[in-house]
Amino acid sequence: MNAPESATPRDAPAESLAVESLAEWVGIPSVSSDPGHADDVRRSARWLADTMRRTGLPRAEVWETDGLPAVYGCRPAADPGAPVLLTYSHHDVHAADPSEWQVTAPFSPFRRDGRLYGRGASDAKGQVLAHLWALRDHLAERHAPAVTVKYLIEGEEEIGSVHLADVLSEHAEDLSADVVMVSDTMLWSLEEATVCTTVRGSVTATLTVRGAERDLHSGAVSGAAANAALELCRLVDLLSDAAGRITLPGFYDPVAAPGPELRGSLDGLPFELPTWLADTGTFRADGEAGFTATERLWTRPAVEVARLTAGRSGSPSLGLIPSVASADLLLRLVPEQRADQVAGQLRAWLTGHSRAGYAYDLDVSSTISDPYRTPADAPALAALTRAVGHAYGSPARPIGNGGAAPAAQLARACGAPVLFFGTGLPGDRWHGPDERVELQALRLGVRTLGALLRELPSALR
Incomplete structure (x- = not known):
């Protein structure tokens, strides 16, 4: 990685060290679809477990599967009766063709103009570290977290989570939770406060x-x-x-029209087609007639x-x-x-x-997945909505996520509602050349997650 730049005039040394840590992890080519990188996926798992321990998790383990390993971490709350939050994400990455990359090679992270470039910087290593950074700051304020935090970071998401069901079954007791958070989703923008409430x-x-x-x-x-x-x-x-x-x-x-709250949110969401086309690299918006682009993305x-x-x-x-x-x-x-x-x-x-x-x-494929909608009356959803509003300084509106996540599978296995919060953006080029993460998105993520850790105890009780 090149020499760190100052993200803002008041950039703290801690942030520079944090971004360097993300760059180090991005430099591990944990490509799950290539058997030649199986050892790199295992190296990525060990790196994450070590980082969890340094963050303050007394329990951080690499869980082997019949395929590639997952990582589990747990930090109990001071109160044994405190609610439990389980965060799911992944540390494996999509394959990359170096000939298509222009800013930097896929696994040679490069920081420029408030962004970190490299495969996995946004999908989803940056998202995982945002959770650990938020926990680090939370622990700096108190000796133990206000909620028991658990993490399940799998190593096969990019190949269909082929052994996730086995992990959920084998480690059911360790993965019990009052609420699950999937952190493999996107924000809408750096300016608009939004909360993802549904995934396809x-x-x-x-x-x-x-x-x-x-x-x-x-x-x-x-x-x-x-x-x-x-x-x-x-x-x-x-x-x-x-x-x-x-x-x-x-x-x-069975396809129903979006509810009035989501439709109202979509109608009021700032959306400029030329900007969206430029951010995504798409030549034209296409799809089902009679629906807007955002409706097609999230409700159809x-x-x-x-x-x-x-x-x-x-x-x-x-x-x-x-x-x-x-x-x-x-x-x-x-x-x-x-x-x-x-x-x-x-x-x-x-x-x-x-x-x-x-x-x-x-x-x-055997790895088909059901869609999922967070229950509208879930107290944890209200807490997350308040946390996002706190980070942005404005009320948050609901949106969806166009991709798939094993949310329904996690909800069934854990018997708990699932929330969604990620730090990706539509322009982050997931699975494409020159993938990148906006450092400001990570900052917003840390603020949001820190506020959520404070909000959850009262919300879930």
């Missing part, structure tokens, strides 16, 4: 079409032979209609094609007709929808659109 679920699947036993020479059979790539494109096109609505049977039956389901594969990508096509084509599909779900039901609808849809002469295979 997801169903991921790979659709494979086979049209021949082997690749065919187009000069011999073109115009008469089955083409797996064309058949796949036909199916992908049929997934949504001209109005952008998904065509799965019964898909929209969506379907995406994450990858299309056909033919010989590593060499010239040589005039061949590919025998096999596949598409990785991602369906985003909203509350009231169930992931297992949508998976069944996808299978029924494929059966209804299959044609004789082709072979089809639909492989639905």
